[in-house]
Amino acid sequence: MKAIVNVFLKEGVLDPQGKAVHHALGSLGFDNVTDVRIGKQIVLQLEESDSVKARKEIQEMAETLLANTVIEDYEIEIVE
Numbered sequence: 001m002k003a004i005v006n007v008f009l010k011e012g013v014l015d016p017q018g019k020a021v022h023h024a025l026g027s028l029g030f031d032n033v034t035d036v037r038i039g040k041q042i043v044l045q046l047e048e049s050d051s052v053k054a055r056k057e058i059q060e061m062a063e064t065l066l067a068n069t070v071i072e073d074y075e076i077e078i079v080e
Contacts, residue, residue: 001046002079003058007067008039042066051078 009015015037022036044061048054058076067074 001048001051001054003044003046003054004077004079005042005044005058005062005066005074006039006077007042007062007072007074008037010071010073013071051080054078 009018017038018036021038022033025033025036044058046054046057048057055076055078058078062074062076063069
């Protein structure tokens with residue numbers, strides 16, 4: 001089973017990397033972009049076959065290591 005964890009800064013947390021990309025896109029003529037937020041994607045291959053158990057374990061991983069829950073949110077997607 002494969003799981004995808006998308007981690008991104010919480011709303012209201014300054015994203016300097018996103019601002020830099022937004023500025024660069026504007027400089028390149030992409031004027032329709034109103035905001036950019038940068039995040040990270042973590043792809044996990046699991047031996048677990050029960051998606052409920054897998055989601056619980058991945059949530060533990062995210063809370064413990066994969067995301068800084070003070071400033072970041074995350075989403076989990078299970079791909080079976």
